[in-house]
Amino acid sequence: EVQLVESGGGLVQPGGSLRLSCAASGFTFSSYAMNWVRQAPAKGLEWVSAINSGGGSTSYVDSVKGRFTISRDNAKNTVYLQMNSLKPEDTAVYYCNAEGPIDFWGQGTQVTVSS
Numbered sequence: 026e027v028q029l030v031e032s033g034g035g036l037v038q039p040g041g042s043l044r045l046s047c048a049a050s051g052f053t054f055s056s057y058a059m060n061w062v063r064q065a066p067a068k069g070l071e072w073v074s075a076i077n078s079g080g081g082s083t084s085y086v087d088s089v090k091g092r093f094t095i096s097r098d099n100a101k102n103t104v105y106l107q108m109n110s111l112k113p114e115d116t117a118v119y120y121c122n123a124e125g126p127i128d129f130w131g132q133g134t135q136v137t138v139s140s
Contacts, residue, residue: 026050026051027050027051027052027129028048028049028050028051029047029048029049029121029122029123029129029130029131029132030047030048030131030132031045031046031047031119031120031121031131031132031133031134032045032046032047032048032134033045033046033134034119034134034135034136034137035135035136035137036137036139037111037136037137037138038138038139038140039111039112039113039138039139039140040110040111041111041138042107042108042109042110042111043108043111043136044105044106044107044108045061045105045106045108045119045121045134045136046103046104046105047059047061047103047104047105047106047121047131048101048102048103049102049103049104049123049129050102052123052125052129054099054102054123055078055079055099055102056078056125057078057123057124057125057129058075058076058077058078058123058124058125059075059076059095059097059104059121059122059123059124060072060073060074060075060076060121060122060124061073061074061075061095061104061106061119061120061121061122062119062120062121062122063115063117063118063119063120063136064117064118064120064133065114065116065117066116066117068117070120071086071117072086073085073086073089073093073106073119074086074089074093074095074106075095075124076095076096076097076104079099080096080097080099083095083096088114089108089115092108092109092110092111093106093107093108093109094106094107094109095107104121106119108136111136111138112138113138113139114138115136115138116136116137116138116139117135117136118133118134118135118136119133119134119135119136120132120133
């Protein structure tokens with residue numbers, strides 16, 4: 026059974042940090058590019074960041090460049106999103122996505138940035 030399980034979300038003050046994790050199982054994780062995608066309240070899905078299967082190439086939406094860092098550990102079948110200098114506009118449900126011949130999605134983790 027394919028599973029992507031996100032964790033690490035929560036409530037944080039503006040300027041704070043969180044580290045999201047997404048643990049994968051049931052497929053060959055190291056063969057898949059991975060994405061983080063978010064959905065803010067009453068808004069559509071927004072792609073946030075991507076990392077290639079080997080971890081050597083990353084990309085970010087402009088609004089998070091310099092603040093977020095994506096990484097992966099293929100030995101642990103896990104992808105991470107380190108989020109620093111968080112802003113209220115980063116409030117959203119964050120999903121991890123495995124991009125391949127078949128896409129897989131996690132259930133999401135809530136991130137709320139508020140004072």
